[in-house]
Amino acid sequence: NAGVTQTPKFQVLKTGQSMTLQCAQDMNHNSMYWYRQDPGMGLRLIYYSASEGTTDKGEVPNGYNVSRLNKREFSLRLESAAPSQTSVYFCASSEYGDRARTDTQYFGPGTRLTVL
Amino acid sequence: ELKVEQNPLFLSMQEGKNYTIYCNYSTTSDRLYWYRQDPGKSLESLFVLLSNGAVKQEGRLMASLDTKARLSTLHITAAVHDLSATYFCAVDPQGAQKLVFGQGTRLTINP
Numbered sequence: 001n002a003g004v005t006q007t008p009k010f011q012v013l014k015t016g017q018s019m020t021l022q023c024a025q026d027m028n029h030n031s032m033y034w035y036r037q038d039p040g041m042g043l044r045l046i047y048y049s050a051s052e053g054t055t056d057k058g059e060v061p062n063g064y065n066v067s068r069l070n071k072r073e074f075s076l077r078l079e080s081a082a083p084s085q086t087s088v089y090f091c092a093s094s095e096y097g098d099r100a101r102t103d104t105q106y107f108g109p110g111t112r113l114t115v116l
Numbered sequence: 117e118l119k120v121e122q123n124p125l126f127l128s129m130q131e132g133k134n135y136t137i138y139c140n141y142s143t144t145s146d147r148l149y150w151y152r153q154d155p156g157k158s159l160e161s162l163f164v165l166l167s168n169g170a171v172k173q174e175g176r177l178m179a180s181l182d183t184k185a186r187l188s189t190l191h192i193t194a195a196v197h198d199l200s201a202t203y204f205c206a207v208d209p210q211g212a213q214k215l216v217f218g219q220g221t222r223l224t225i226n227p
Contacts, residue, residue, distance in 0.1 A: 031213060042204055042217030058214060096213045104149055104161040105213065
């Protein structure tokens, strides 16, 4: 199993450009998440998807959109990139639910994004 | 607003010593998580603590949870260099795995 995969690993954008970060998991998890990590800070939740077909905002959703394409894939889109969106982006998945109370989130390798 | 605060933020210690990282949070939470992150890498799950008084141990690491005090600790016993990393705690206040992370504790263990 590959676990959680993300593409690309690195990306440099100019202000105003758009891009989509891709995430896929092969663990048959229902829930998927997008976080950003800034220097000296913990991770902050951008958006999450509790199940296929549903998405909801997290702590810092402004400037982002998401799509839960199917159970495996959850993409994050920056429509008009800004320097404040320079960060490391992590995707995660989990088997959330009453029958999986002990489960944790499994994280992808991250995408390092720089917006100039 | 929920706050999750870790203490200390930076910790440099010698091999063989014991130390504790503290994680305080400001509201009730269904569960608490500990993760490890090596430089430039992703996060690796260490522990999931589900109830008051929960204690879990893995090798030289032991985590505990006191929900009444809204406090979790990560205790390191006889530290070794391989434990050098950044450690994060995270809480799940809504029970929906919308995790709120602490700032992280950067641990450096010197020979």
